[in-house]
Amino acid sequence: MGRKLLFQHIDKPGIRGLEGYRANGGYRSVEKALKTMSPEAVLEEVKKSGLRGRGGAGFPTGMKWSFLAKPEGVPRYLVVNADESEPGTFKDRYLMERIPHILVEGMITSSFALGAKVSYAYIRGEYFYVARIMEQAIAEARAAGWLGKNILGSGFDHEIHVQVGAGAYICGEETALLESLEGKRGNPRIKPPFPAVKGLYDCPTVVNNVETIAAVVPIVNDGGEEYAKIGIGKSTGTKLISAGGNIKRPGVYEIDLGITCDEFINSDEYCGGVDGRAFKAVVPGGSSVPIVPYEMFLKTPTGENRLMTYESLSEGGFAQGTMMGSGGFYAYNDAQCIVRSTWNHTRFYHHESCGQCSPCREGTGWMEKVLERLEHGEGRTEDIDLLWDIQRKIEGNTICPLGDAAAWPVASAIRHFRDEFEYHVTHREKVKDPKHFAREPFRKSAKFATA
Amino acid sequence: MAKVTIDGISIEVPDGTTILQAARMIGERNTADRHVVPPAMCYYSKLKTSGGYCRTCIVKVTKGSDKDPRPMPKPVASCRTAVMDGMEVANTTDPALIDARNGVVEMLLINHPLDCPICDQAGECHLQDLSYENGKEASRYEFERRTFDPIDIGDTIKLHMTRCILCYRCVKVGEQLTDGRVHGVINRGDVAEISTYISQAIENDFSGNMIDVCPVGALTDKTFRFASRVWFTKPVDAHCNCENPKCSGNAVLWMKGNEVLRVTGRKDMWGEVESFICNTCRFDRKDVNAWTIEGPRKIDHHSVISQGHYQLKREQALLASPAPNVPELAKRKELKDR
Amino acid sequence: MSARTRPITTTEGTKPFSFSEAGLAECKALMARYPEGRSKSALIPILHVAQAENDGWLSVNAMDAVAHVMGLRHIEVYEVASFYSMFNLHPVGTYVLDVCRTTPCMLRGSDDLIHHLEKKLGVHAGETTKDGMFTLKAVECLGSCGSGPMLQCGAGYHEDLTIEKVDSLIEQLRARNSRTNYTDR
Ligand SMILES: Cc1cc2nc3c(=O)[nH]c(=O)nc-3n(C[C@H](O)[C@H](O)[C@H](O)COP(=O)(O)O)c2cc1C
Ligand code: SF4
Ligand code: SF4
Ligand code: FES
Ligand code: FES
Numbered sequence: 009m010g011r012k013l014l015f016q017h018i019d020k021p022g023i024r025g026l027e028g029y030r031a032n033g034g035y036r037s038v039e040k041a042l043k044t045m046s047p048e049a050v051l052e053e054v055k056k057s058g059l060r061g062r063g064g065a066g067f068p069t070g071m072k073w074s075f076l077a078k079p080e081g082v083p084r085y086l087v088v089n090a091d092e093s094e095p096g097t098f099k100d101r102y103l104m105e106r107i108p109h110i111l112v113e114g115m116i117t118s119s120f121a122l123g124a125k126v127s128y129a130y131i132r133g134e135y136f137y138v139a140r141i142m143e144q145a146i147a148e149a150r151a152a153g154w155l156g157k158n159i160l161g162s163g164f165d166h167e168i169h170v171q172v173g174a175g176a177y178i179c180g181e182e183t184a185l186l187e188s189l190e191g192k193r194g195n196p197r198i199k200p201p202f203p204a205v206k207g208l209y210d211c212p213t214v215v216n217n218v219e220t221i222a223a224v225v226p227i228v229n230d231g232g233e234e235y236a237k238i239g240i241g242k243s244t245g246t247k248l249i250s251a252g253g254n255i256k257r258p259g260v261y262e263i264d265l266g267i268t269c270d271e272f273i274n275s276d277e278y279c280g281g282v283d284g285r286a287f288k289a290v291v292p293g294g295s296s297v298p299i300v301p302y303e304m305f306l307k308t309p310t311g312e313n314r315l316m317t318y319e320s321l322s323e324g325g326f327a328q329g330t331m332m333g334s335g336g337f338y339a340y341n342d343a344q345c346i347v348r349s350t351w352n353h354t355r356f357y358h359h360e361s362c363g364q365c366s367p368c369r370e371g372t373g374w375m376e377k378v379l380e381r382l383e384h385g386e387g388r389t390e391d392i393d394l395l396w397d398i399q400r401k402i403e404g405n406t407i408c409p410l411g412d413a414a415a416w417p418v419a420s421a422i423r424h425f426r427d428e429f430e431y432h433v434t435h436r437e438k439v440k441d442p443k444h445f446a447r448e449p450f451r452k453s454a455k456f457a458t459a
Numbered sequence: 460m461a462k463v464t465i466d467g468i469s470i471e472v473p474d475g476t477t478i479l480q481a482a483r484m485i486g487e488r489n490t491a492d493r494h495v496v497p498p499a500m501c502y503y504s505k506l507k508t509s510g511g512y513c514r515t516c517i518v519k520v521t522k523g524s525d526k527d528p529r530p531m532p533k534p535v536a537s538c539r540t541a542v543m544d545g546m547e548v549a550n551t552t553d554p555a556l557i558d559a560r561n562g563v564v565e566m567l568l569i570n571h572p573l574d575c576p577i578c579d580q581a582g583e584c585h586l587q588d589l590s591y592e593n594g595k596e597a598s599r600y601e602f603e604r605r606t607f608d609p610i611d612i613g614d615t616i617k618l619h620m621t622r623c624i625l626c627y628r629c630v631k632v633g634e635q636l637t638d639g640r641v642h643g644v645i646n647r648g649d650v651a652e653i654s655t656y657i658s659q660a661i662e663n664d665f666s667g668n669m670i671d672v673c674p675v676g677a678l679t680d681k682t683f684r685f686a687s688r689v690w691f692t693k694p695v696d697a698h699c700n701c702e703n704p705k706c707s708g709n710a711v712l713w714m715k716g717n718e719v720l721r722v723t724g725r726k727d728m729w730g731e732v733e734s735f736i737c738n739t740c741r742f743d744r745k746d747v748n749a750w751t752i753e754g755p756r757k758i759d760h761h762s763v764i765s766q767g768h769y770q771l772k773r774e775q776a777l778l779a780s781p782a783p784n785v786p787e788l789a790k791r792k793e794l795k796d797r
Numbered sequence: 798m799s800a801r802t803r804p805i806t807t808t809e810g811t812k813p814f815s816f817s818e819a820g821l822a823e824c825k826a827l828m829a830r831y832p833e834g835r836s837k838s839a840l841i842p843i844l845h846v847a848q849a850e851n852d853g854w855l856s857v858n859a860m861d862a863v864a865h866v867m868g869l870r871h872i873e874v875y876e877v878a879s880f881y882s883m884f885n886l887h888p889v890g891t892y893v894l895d896v897c898r899t900t901p902c903m904l905r906g907s908d909d910l911i912h913h914l915e916k917k918l919g920v921h922a923g924e925t926t927k928d929g930m931f932t933l934k935a936v937e938c939l940g941s942c943g944s945g946p947m948l949q950c951g952a953g954y955h956e957d958l959t960i961e962k963v964d965s966l967i968e969q970l971r972a973r974n975s976r977t978n979y980t981d982r
Contacts, residue, residue, distance in 0.1 A: 083832070095899045095938040126832075133845070133883045134895075134939050136979045137952045169830050174841050174881035176647070177937065191840035193647070193880040198511035198539050209835055250943060253904045258943030295900055295938075338901045338942065352900045356937050362880075363625065363644075363651035364512050370566040373649045377602045394599060401562030404533040405514055442908065643872045645804070645879040656875035657806050657857055 011238060013226040013246050014219070015262045018106050024141070026148040029109040035154055037117045037228035042162040045228075050121035054224060056232030058244035063089055063180070063217030064294065064334045066318050069224075075204040076122055077212040085213040086119045086127035087189065088221050091173060091180035093132055094294035095356060096336025099248035100218035102260040104131075104138050108145035112168065114221035116154060117228055119166050122214055126167050129218075130185050133174040142170050177360035181408050182215040184362065195362050196408035219248050219335075239265035243317035243332075249278075253338030254287075256280035269314040269321075270306050273339060285341040286449075289425070292321055293333020295353050296413030298420030299346070300330045302339070326416075327423070343446035346425040347432050347439075350418055351379035357414035368411040371402040375418055382429065385436035392429045396422055461544040465495040465518075466552045478537035478548055479516055480504070483729060496729070497550050498560075498589050500567070500674050501626035502538035503731055509631050510538035513624065514563045515589060519556040522547035534559055557593075564593040569600035570649070571675075572621050579683070580676025585730060586624060607652065612642065613660030615681050615742045616670060620652050623677035629653065629669040636735060637663035653677070664703060667741040671724045671732045682742045683713075683721040692720055697750035699740060707734035711756050712747070719745045725756070804879055804886035807857065814858040816866065820850050824866050837869060840877055844884060849978035853893060854885035882936065883979060890925045890932040891976050895949040898922075899938035902945035910946040911935055913960055917967065930971060951977025 012018075022028025029035070041050050055070030076084060088111065092100040104111055111129070119127045131139045146168050149155050157165045171189055173179050179188045183197035186208050207213020223245060227235045236244040243265040252258045255273070257280035263272060273290070274281045287302040308314050309324040318332045340349065358372040375398050381387050395418055403415035422429060428450055432439045441447070460471050463481050470488070472481045479497060486493040497518055502510030510516070517534035525545030534556055537548070549556055568590055575581050607620035625644065630653070633640030641663075642655045655661065661669075670678045692713040701708035713721040722741045724732030744750065805811070816824060824843050828836040843863055844855065851859040855878050864874045878884045885893070896911050911922060914933055918926050922935035941947045944956035948963070955966055 092940050093938060096901045096942050097938075098940040098942055101940045132940070133841075133881070133979065134949060136845075136981075137954075140952075140982060171838070172842055172845065174845065175883035175936075176881050188841065189838060190835070191837035191877065193644070193877055198536070200541075209832065252901045252942040252945065260943070291900075336901075336942070338904060340904060344904060349900050349903065352898070352903050356899050358648065359882075359937055361648040363646075363648040364627075365514050366512070366566045366624070367514055367563055369625070369649050369651070370569050374566075374569060374600060374602075401559065401566065405517060405559055405563060407511060407514075407536075639870060641870070641872055643876040645876050647880045654806075654875075656804075656872060656879075657808070 011246060011264060012262050013235075014103065014107070014110060014222050014248065023107055024109075024145075026109060026145070026152055029107070033229075034109050035113050035149075037225045038113055038120075038154060039160065041117045041120050041228055042160045042164055047121045047123055050117065050228060053227055053232035054121070057223075057227040057235040058232075058239075058242060059220065059223055059227060059235065060242070060244075060318065061217055062219035062223070062247065062335065064094065064296070066332060069216065069220055072204070072216075073122060073214060075202075076214055077205045078123065079212070083126070083209075083211050084122055084124045085208045085211055086115060086122055086124040086221075087182075087185065087208060087213055087215045088115060088127065088129040088218055089180060089182065089185060089215055090129050090131040090135070090138075090218045091177075091185060092135070092218070092334075093177040093180050093360075094296060094334045094336050095353075096252060096291060096294045096338045097250055097334045098252075099250040099260050099335055101135055101138055102250070103218060103222060103248065104135075104142055108141050109149065110222045110225055111142070111218055112145050112149050112154070114224045115168055116149075116159070116166055118214075118216070118221050118224050120164055121224075124214075125165050126169070128169050128171050128189060128208070130171045130173060130179070130189055132179070133172050136172060139170050139172050146170065176362075177356075178362045178408075178410060181410065184408070185215060186213065193362070195364050196410075198407055217334075240315065240317050241319055243319060247316070247332075247335055249316070249335045249337050251279050251337045251339075253291075254283045254285065254341035254344070255339050256283055263316055265317050267316050269316055272316050272337075273305070279337075279339070282339070282341055285343055287339055288342045288344060288449075289340040289346065290337070291330075291339075291417075292316075292337050293331050294336035295356065295417060296409075297331040297333040298326060298329070298416050299349075299424065300328075300420065301424050304328060304424070305330070326419070330420070342449040343443075345383070345439075345445045345450070346421050346428045347379065347383045348442075350421040351376065351383045353417040354379050354414065357410065361410060361414070365407045365411070367402045368406045368414065371398050371411075372414050374398055375414070379418075382432045383439065385432065385438075385440040387433050387436075389430070389433050391433070392422060392426065461542045461546070463542040463544075463546045463548065465548045466550050468492050468495055472542060474541075476542055478518060478520075478535075478540050478542055478546075479510075481542050482537065482548075482550065487728070490728075495550050497537045498585075498593070499538055499729070500585055500589065500624060501628060503628050503631070503672055504729075505731060505735070506628060506631040506635060506672070509628060511536050512627055513567065515560060515567070515593075517556065517560055517563065519549040519553045520546060521549055521553070561593050564589055565599070567624055568594065568598060570605045571624070572604060572606070574622075578622065578676040579679045580622075580673075584676055585674040605649065610658070611681065612655055612658075613662055613666075615667060615738065616661060617679045617681050618653060619677050619679065620654075621677075622675045623653055624675055625651060625653070626674055628672040628674070629678055632669045632672055633661070633666070636665040636668055637661075639663070664737050664739075665705070665735060667738045668724065668732070668735045670741075671726070671735075674730075680721055680723075680741070682745070691715070694756040696725065696753040696756045698753065699744060699750050701737060701740055703737040703739065705735075706737035706740060708736065708740060709734055710736050710740055710750075712750060712752070714747070717747055719747050719750075805856065808861075811856040811858055814847070814851050814856060814862050816847070816862060817850055820846050821866070828867065836867065837873070840867065840869070840874065841881070843867065844874070844878055845980050848884060849980045853889045853976060853978060854887060885932075888925070891930050891974060892950055892970050893932045893934060893977075895934045895936040895939065896922070897937070897939045897941070897945060897947055897949075898935040899942075901938065901942035902947065905945040907946040910948075910958055910960075910963060914963065917964070930974070931967075952979055952981040953977070 017032040059069045060066040176194045178184045179194040184194040188194040203213040290305040309328045322329045354376045358376045363369045399415035399418040402411045482496040486496045497516040499516045500513040516537045518537045520531040524543030609619045645654045827839040831838040847859045860874045925932040947956040
């Protein structure tokens, strides 16, 4: 059993309410920070913890906080990114729904460290009911004096507001989120300037994921060093992984960073193995990270066991590795078609492109159309190279990383499953049946044996 | 001051200058060095916060600065990236960058109509120039192109959304030059469009400048009488004492004989207007006697000349294309029948 | 799918709109949450209120009312409303069924679910049944991937769906016959 830092009390009765949360040690970090620590000391603990952003990029949180500009007389903001729209990711929802006060607590403690008098939680519009739960928790916290003026007599004032979105994946990108929070279209900003200098309302702003901010609670309670004892190398602490796809036990798991991938996908404590067929592929960190064959997920290029850490998952680079991403894990069994899934991925990015920059605006739709044609048995051999070329021309040439995120699933699918794409060209009639591989799984070794 | 070197040519520029501006300074210093200037379809030096969208101006920063000489990992938009002292940049000298830029141009063209021969902007279109210089022979895009019906936005401006490349310049004109923007970008992704939403006239003293800043033929002057191929008209520099204090009164009259067919702003060597003019000058002052003629305008005939090449290239490509789409097929038939 | 459905860009044939008293009070409260001069931040929350008070969609009248209440230019409202996928720019049925179609749900059978609903309701995704009861929308990941296939109706998530479950859901909704909104408590 791994340690539980965020989920330690998640099954306790009444944990959703302030009383139940307090009874299980809630708001201790606020007491500790406001009464006994300076903002700098809190920042120092976060730095020591080695905590990395849990929203996808894995940027060290302490470092991000230390970049925050602090000009005199200008307000600073903390904005929590609860847009959670990366396909496969549902950990933040689970956390906010089950134990909302841990986020409120984390926001207060973090804001104290950052010197932010106001913070916002930007929650995707579809999570309206979650926003209500958060609002309720905030109201309880305010009534109990955890929010408002001069909290615990420390002189620190703080207010939290919940903001809802209205359906746009791109608003998870931090500058698009800020635009949306300002009441505009969710168009990512062109950087620089970065939010740490000019963020919300042109003021210095830190944007962090829900889980990142929640992790500040145990870090302040137990000390950054304690937190850093969990994990391996630069992957410290615990991580929430939301697991789905063709596994036996879908759900949200808090893992110690550093367990083996094999343990995660196959042990009964976590995913519990495949749902009755055989595993074929894994997307370990949300749809934007490269898809890898099951075997490659288990072993690194040097034949070692792959671990659930930022470093180990990306070992082998793009050619033979993938990424931790947001922790939106999903696995494919052999009934699934990689071409169909790639088409589905691309349709998502096409639908969600904000349309500001030409390679992403035009390229995502183009890829979708080519993939749709391939999947429906109307493709040509050249289409595979065409796809490769289109994704290559999007990647790295766009304003925000959505362009890269659209390119990588296509690139990795072609890289690892090219023969499946070829099969779609050579077996046009077969693939017209949408369940083509459910009835007759595609076997890599017996290349086209069933022709 | 910062020293920056682009394609091997160096210049000292004030801190905060963008790579694109620095490149233009090199080009202005010596026109023979103009090749260092990246193409810019959305940046407009006279419009704040413009640039960054189209990605045609991407360059490769091969050395970040003297302090931190590491190259930048990805191409950067030169119009939005400030120079650093000691920076080295490749614009035409890096094959990978050229390939990436060609990719961007291809993306801009996949949904762009092939109607250059009948487009009002032909000969003045920056996209046409760009595709001539950076385009592939044939489009690899075989799906139906996005189309919109042209609409009137007021009595003076026509919007052909089909041709729009979403450069946002006209939106910035609305924001920064007029006293209230009534049009903008609606929808998102590749169905985003320039629109007033509910049919509204864009009526404002300075709205006509949208036509001049539009890099393609998406916004055109409805009062351009006998909409004539531009190269059949004779441009002259002229000015008037416009009573509008914000209007420079410096314009170009596009004449046929003694008739003023069209009035536009004066464009500099980078295709940007030097100063903005008001709608009265643009749309209503069509009497040659209302102007003081300064003399013939030197127009960079670059695009007009390349028009011929371009069209030829497009037509040849079309005839050779393995899988043309429906409008292309119709066009191909027309070409074959000719 | 991503076929272009142009928004309704006229007030013709649509009913007038004004906020209810409660709605107006909510708008005012929302606008007061932000720092001085930043009340535009309330635009998206207020559009949700307007949509809920206008039979689940944003007509030009409704958007113009929002612009009026917030002191914004009309285009500022239109450009935002048309950006976000939860805002409907066409009339919708009593119930909007947002069925997730994204990859993790697809792995768990969302294609079949959508297909079934299309057949059962006799509409394509994106359309409304003739009786005005259901609008079927195929949407992108709703953050419930472990319990897919799933759909959202109003504020509620319906998860781990099977054909039987969705059939009985449809019957229940039909029998209840009262509008659901995302903002429902
Ligand atoms: C297209 C796109 C979507 C994103 N979506 C999310 C999201 O839903 N939630 C999130 O926390 N971060 C998301 N991110 C990452 C954020 O931009 C940002 O890096 C993150 O919120 C920073 O928080 P962290 O350092 O705590 O991870 C997204 C990034 C991109 C480019
Ligand atoms: S990469 Fe895509 S989502 Fe990001 S700014 Fe460009 S068009 Fe918008
Ligand atoms: S209409 Fe012209 S100026 Fe406006 S966005 Fe389109 S291309 Fe740019
Ligand atoms: S000119 Fe620089 S991105 Fe368009
Ligand atoms: S993929 Fe359906 S909810 Fe995430």
